[in-house]
Amino acid sequence: MIDRLLNIDRRIVFLFIFVGVASAMLFRLPLPITPRPDVVSVYEGIDAVKGRPGGTVLLSFDYGPGSEPELQPTAINIMRQCFQNNVRVVGMALWPDAVGLARAAFDSASRACGKEYKKDWTFLGYKPGMETLIINMGQDFKSAFGQDYLGTNTNEMEVTRDITKLGDFDYVVTLAAGRTIDGVWITYAVDRYSVKLGGAVTAVMSPDMFPYLQSRQLKGLVSGLAGAAEYEKLVNVSGSATRGMQPQSVAHAIIIFFILIGNVMYFLQRRRDRLASPSGVASPSRFANPSGSRG
Amino acid sequence: MTKMNHASSRTATLLFAALFVLLSVWQLAAGNLKLDVDGLGVLTAAGVTLAIFSFLYDDNPLFKITEHLYVGVSAAYTLALIWYQVLRGDLIVPMFLAEVRPPEIWTLVVPSVLGIMLMIHFVPQVSWLSRISFAFVVGFGAGISIPANIAAQLLEQVHPTLAPALGWGRPDVFVLVVAFALILTAFFVLRRESGQVSLTGWVGPTVLSLVFLLCFFLDVGTASLVLVGVIAVLTYFFFSLEHTGAVGAISRVGIWFLMVAFGASFGFTIMARISLLIGRMQFLLGDWLHLL
Numbered sequence: 001m002i003d004r005l006l007n008i009d010r011r012i013v014f015l016f017i018f019v020g021v022a023s024a025m026l027f028r029l030p031l032p033i034t035p036r037p038d039v040v041s042v043y044e045g046i047d048a049v050k051g052r053p054g055g056t057v058l059l060s061f062d063y064g065p066g067s068e069p070e071l072q073p074t075a076i077n078i079m080r081q082c083f084q085n086n087v088r089v090v091g092m093a094l095w096p097d098a099v100g101l102a103r104a105a106f107d108s109a110s111r112a113c114g115k116e117y118k119k120d121w122t123f124l125g126y127k128p129g130m131e132t133l134i135i136n137m138g139q140d141f142k143s144a145f146g147q148d149y150l151g152t153n154t155n156e157m158e159v160t161r162d163i164t165k166l167g168d169f170d171y172v173v174t175l176a177a178g179r180t181i182d183g184v185w186i187t188y189a190v191d192r193y194s195v196k197l198g199g200a201v202t203a204v205m206s207p208d209m210f211p212y213l214q215s216r217q218l219k220g221l222v223s224g225l226a227g228a229a230e231y232e233k234l235v236n237v238s239g240s241a242t243r244g245m246q247p248q249s250v251a252h253a254i255i256i257f258f259i260l261i262g263n264v265m266y267f268l269q270r271r272r273d274r275l276a277s278p279s280g281v282a283s284p285s286r287f288a289n290p291s292g293s294r295g
Numbered sequence: 296m297t298k299m300n301h302a303s304s305r306t307a308t309l310l311f312a313a314l315f316v317l318l319s320v321w322q323l324a325a326g327n328l329k330l331d332v333d334g335l336g337v338l339t340a341a342g343v344t345l346a347i348f349s350f351l352y353d354d355n356p357l358f359k360i361t362e363h364l365y366v367g368v369s370a371a372y373t374l375a376l377i378w379y380q381v382l383r384g385d386l387i388v389p390m391f392l393a394e395v396r397p398p399e400i401w402t403l404v405v406p407s408v409l410g411i412m413l414m415i416h417f418v419p420q421v422s423w424l425s426r427i428s429f430a431f432v433v434g435f436g437a438g439i440s441i442p443a444n445i446a447a448q449l450l451e452q453v454h455p456t457l458a459p460a461l462g463w464g465r466p467d468v469f470v471l472v473v474a475f476a477l478i479l480t481a482f483f484v485l486r487r488e489s490g491q492v493s494l495t496g497w498v499g500p501t502v503l504s505l506v507f508l509l510c511f512f513l514d515v516g517t518a519s520l521v522l523v524g525v526i527a528v529l530t531y532f533f534f535s536l537e538h539t540g541a542v543g544a545i546s547r548v549g550i551w552f553l554m555v556a557f558g559a560s561f562g563f564t565i566m567a568r569i570s571l572l573i574g575r576m577q578f579l580l581g582d583w584l585h586l587l
Contacts, residue, residue, distance in 0.1 A: 014351045021569075021576050025587060069574025070567065096373045099380075125380050131439060147384070187440075187447040203567035207560050214518065215455040217447065224563070225570035243587075244573040251569040 002272065005265045013258055020254045024247035031246055035230040038213060041220030042173065042198040043234045046078060049170040050085035054162055057082050058090050058169040060185070061105075063177035064097030067202050071175045072101060073228040073241040074200040078173055079109035081235050083120065088159045090169070091123040092145070094133070094180050099126050099149070118157040125149030130184050137166040138193040167193045175200045181209065186217050200227065303353040311349040311357060315342050318584060327585045341583040344575050459519035470516035473506050474523040477551070482544035500554040507555065524552040 035043070049055040059078065063071050082089045091102050106123050115121055124145045127133050136144040141163050145154050154160040163169065172195050174185045181199050189195040196219055201209055203224025212218040222231050225248060228241035319328070319338055328334040346361035386407060389397050397403070409428045416425035480502065510517050530542060531549030538546045581587040 011352060017569075017572070021572060022580065025573075025576060025580055066571070069577075070570045096376045097369070099376060126376060128377070128381055131443075135439070149380070151384075182448070187443050191443065191447040191451065203563045203570060204560075206563050207556070211452055211455075214521070215451050217451055224566055225573065226566065240574075240577055244570065244577065247573050247576070248566065248569055251572070252565070255565060 002265050002269050005261055006269060008258070008261075016254050016258075017251055020250045021247040024250040025243070028243075029246060031249060033229050033233045033242065033245060035234050036227075038221040038223070039227050039230040040234065042078075042200070042222055043081070043220075043231065045171050045196060045198050045219050046081055046087070046173070047085065049082075049087045052087075052170060054088070055086075055170050056088040056090060056159065056163065056168070058092065058166075058172045059102075060172065060174040060176075060180075061091060061093040061098035061102040062095050062174055062180040063101070063202070064095055065101065067177035068101060069240070069244070070202050070225050070228060071177065071200055072105060073225075073239050074222050074231050075102070075105045075175050076109050077228075077231050077235050077237060077239070078200075079105060079121075080113060080237070083109060083113035083115045087170075089121045090160060090163070091121070093124075093126040094130055094184065095178070096126045103149070118152060118159060120159060122152070122154075122157055122159050123149045124154075130180065131188055134166070134184055134188040135192070138189065139165065141165050141168070165193070166195060169195065171196050171198065173198045173200060176205070177202050181205070181218075182212060186212055190217050198222075300353060304355040307349045307352040307355040308357050310352065311345050311355075315345050322584065328583075337582050341579060344579060348575075455518070456522060456525055459516070459522050470510065470519040470523065474520075474548075477503065477506070477523075477548050478541070478544045481547035481551075482541070484547070500551045500558070503548075503551045503555050504558070524549075528552050 046057060049057060057078070059075065061075065079089055081087075089106075091106060093099055093102055102123055106121060109115075110117070110121055125148065127144070129136070133144060141160075142154055145160075147153055148157070148160075154163075166172075166189060172185070172189065174181050174197065176185075176199060181201060185195075185197055185199075190197050197217070198220040199209060199212075199218050200222040201224070203226070206221070206223035209218060209221055209223070213221055222228060225241055225244050229245045232239050232242045319341070322328045323330070323334075328337060343361045343364070346357040347365075349355055350358040386403060390400070390403055409431055412424045413428040414425075416422050507520065510520050527545050527549035529549070531538075531546040531553070533546075536542050577587065
């Protein structure tokens with residue numbers, strides 16, 4: 001029994017997760033969502049731009065389709081918040097894969113809020129260079145982005161006409177699934193050009209970002225699907241992130257259950273081996289290689 | 296490279312293909328999906344999602360085909376995007392097709408020449424030319440990134456890490472007492488280890504996790520706990536002193552801090568992966584099967 005529970009087929013674990021997640025989606029039992037201070041900081045940072053003449057927020061789309069469930073809801077909700085507050089939004093991408101996602105987010109949010117391209121928002125598209133691009137934007141925004149994604153001159157658009165350098169943006173949010181947030185934005189934009197930077201990152205990256213929150217290099221952080229759900233709570237929207245929290249909790253409970261089984265069985269096995277051994281010391285190799293083969 | 300188990304692989308292929316066909320036919324017959332551009336898009340996305348998920352059962356041809364399709368489509372998409380937005384938009388049009396050429400044309404010519412020289416690396420007779428470009432890339436990269444990284448990643452981090460030490464308050468004293476207790480525990484656990492009683496694997500990190508939780512919920516001294524952790528972890532990585540006695544105890548506390556950090560990273564990683572699964576499940580149950 002102990003050996004069988006220590007060697008559960010991984011497909012059974014996958015099946016449990018699948019059934020748990022699907023059930024939690026089909027039968028709703030809303031769980032309370034309380035926004036954390038780091039998420040509230042991003043919300044309040046953007047809210048503070050409201051009412052400023054020509055207030056503009058820059059969104060950097062630095063993720064690909066693999067991180068869409070975690071970051072796309074935050075992108076759309078930040079845009080909605082800006083549009084509802086009559087704050088202009090400019091988008092850009094440091095990742096080429098992000099272009100399609102950014103366009104979809106702009107289309108969705110601008111249509112929902114009735115905002116006009118060129119006047120209230122624009123998407124500059126993808127540019128290579130990372131660090132050099134940020135430095136270029138910090139020195140001369142128009143030379144870094146002479147045209148937007150659709151080929152319109154940035155000097156001719158109302159939304160970018162008065163932007164001359166990176167520091168002219170009232171708030172910058174990077175939606176990052178890679179090292180662009182600390183390797184590029186924090187290192188160059190915050191340190192050199194004193195940009196107010198908020199971040200939205202995948203949950204995997206969250207622990208690496210906490211030191212930057214402590215040092216205030218990062219003003220706020222929306223981390224993963226949980227952060228996205230908290231942001232939805234702040235903007236009073238019940239979107240895909242909020243709906244995803246119930247299955248998330250069920251999946252976590254199932255994983256914790258299997259971890260507990262594994263640990264309890266491990267200690268039981270060790271105790272059994274110690275009792276069975278003439279020297280009273282359990283063999284450490286049994287758990288590592290229960291079949292006993294040398295393959 | 297993994298070898299496919301033929302029986303298991305066949306089961307996975309048939310199971311997931313049958314699942315896809317049956318459920319798609321059901322949706323088409325029910326009128327939830329139509330054979331137009333949108334409907335075909337949903338069907339394709341559902342098919343490739345199931346093909347990728349089929350790997351969870353076992354490696355199989357469906358997964359292999361989709362895996363290669365994914366790599367090919369990603370590469371083609373990136374190439375097309377870079378061609379239209381970067382090479383054509385920023386280089387070819389301004390240099391050759393624009394009515395008015397930019398005044399500082401050298402800013403386009405010099406990078407282009409350096410870029411071409413990088414590509415020349417693949418021509419053996421003149422491959423030495425690529426070294427000029429590589430030298431430029433390495434020199435420029437080092438010059439621009441070293442000072443910036445030292446300033447942003449090191450110096451900016453020193454102050455918030457040391458801040459608790461600059462002004463001790465009551466919470467910090469509490470954490471200091473806890474840290475001292477941890478080191479003392481580690482010291483005694485180390486002594487017991489020599490007697491073949493090894494509980495350090497889980498006792499230390501568990502106690503430390505409880506301390507973290509206590510600090511978090513009482514909202515006291517988290518910053519000073521981080522300072523204690525930094526010192527302990529640095530001691531663990533300091534190999535010029537033998538890790539015995541007090542140094543050994545502090546470095547053992549450093550290991551506990553590392554284990555708690557790895558545990559936190561592991562937890563966040565699981566959360567991220569489950570989020571991706573939820574994203575796909577929302578698509579499958581919502582857009583494809585219309586059950587949500």
